[in-house]
Amino acid sequence: MTPSTETPKLTKNQTLVYKALKSAEEPLSAYSILDQLRDDGFRAPLQVYRALDKLIEFGLIHRLESINSFVACRHPDCGTHEMVAFAICESCNRVIEITDDAMASNLASLARDNGFSVSRSTIELRGLCDACRVH
Amino acid sequence: MTPSTETPKLTKNQTLVYKALKSAEEPLSAYSILDQLRDDGFRAPLQVYRALDKLIEFGLIHRLESINSFVACRHPDCGTHEMVAFAICESCNRVIEITDDAMASNLASLARDNGFSVSRSTIELRGLCDACRVH
DNA sequence: CTCCAAAACGTTATGTTATTACATCCGTTG
C-alpha cells in the first residue's frame, strides 16, 4: 500500500482521528481513540477504523502490528522510502521511526536470496530508548 | 524472550498444539488450532494459548504478529540467532524463515544510532515466494 | 443550478483474537 503522493483534504472524522494521534505521546489503539472522541460524536468502532484506513492510505499514520496500535507519522518524507522500521520503547511507549535505504535494499535482497520477493514490510523493534535506559 | 537452551518434555496439550503446527503448511491462528483439536478434548481458547506460550518460550514455534498466527520453527538453530525475519507469501501463505547475523547487527546498530537499544524484534515481510511469482 | 455517482457517514450486529479469574488435578520433593 504505497501512500498517495498528494494529501487530499481530510474529512471531519479523519481530522479528528489524525489530531488525536498527532497530539498523543504514544501509539493509540482504535478503541482508545474512540473513547477520546465520544464528545465529538463518535459512537462506533467503525468510525475510527474507517478514518484510520484512509489516514494510512494517505501515508499520514502508521499501524503498529505488534501492539495493535497506531501512530502519527513523524517522518516527513516517509512516503519516499521503501521500508520503515519502528523502535517501540517498552518503558515510555514512545516510538522512533527509522528509515535507511541501504538497510531496506539489504533486507530486500536477502529475501530475494531466500526465494522471496518483498512487497511490504513490518519491522518493529522492542527495547529501550536512551532516555529510559539511563533510568 | 530468548528461547531456553534445553527443550523440556512437552505436556499432552503442548504436544497436540505443536503437532498441529508442524503438520500445517501455513501459519495457524489460535482458534483454528482449537477447532482442529476439539476431538482431542480441547474446549477453550486458553488451552491453546497456554500451550502456545510455552512453545514460544521453548523456541519451538514463532508468533507472526502481522497475521495473528503461529508457525512451527523450521529453522533448526534459530535460538542461536538474535533476529529472525519471516517472509510470508500472500498467495500460498507459506512462511520462509530468514536469519542473517550481519543483517541483525546492522539493524541493531542502526537502531543504536537512532538512540534505541533493541531487545527483541518483529520482522515480517509480505510478498510472493518464487513458486507463486511464476504463477 | 441540478442531477448523478462516489465517497463518507451512522448504526447495529457480529466475528475474531486474547485474557482474567477461579477451581481442580497431578507429579515431584521433602
Added chain:
DNA sequence: CAACGGATGTAATAACATAACGTTTTGGAG
C-alpha cells in the same frame, strides 16, 4: 503422606476488527 508448583478445565469477559445496510454529503458533468 503432605505440601508445593506446574499444568489443566471451564466460564466469563475484554479487546480488536469487520459485515451489512441505509442515509448523507460532496464534487463534478451537463
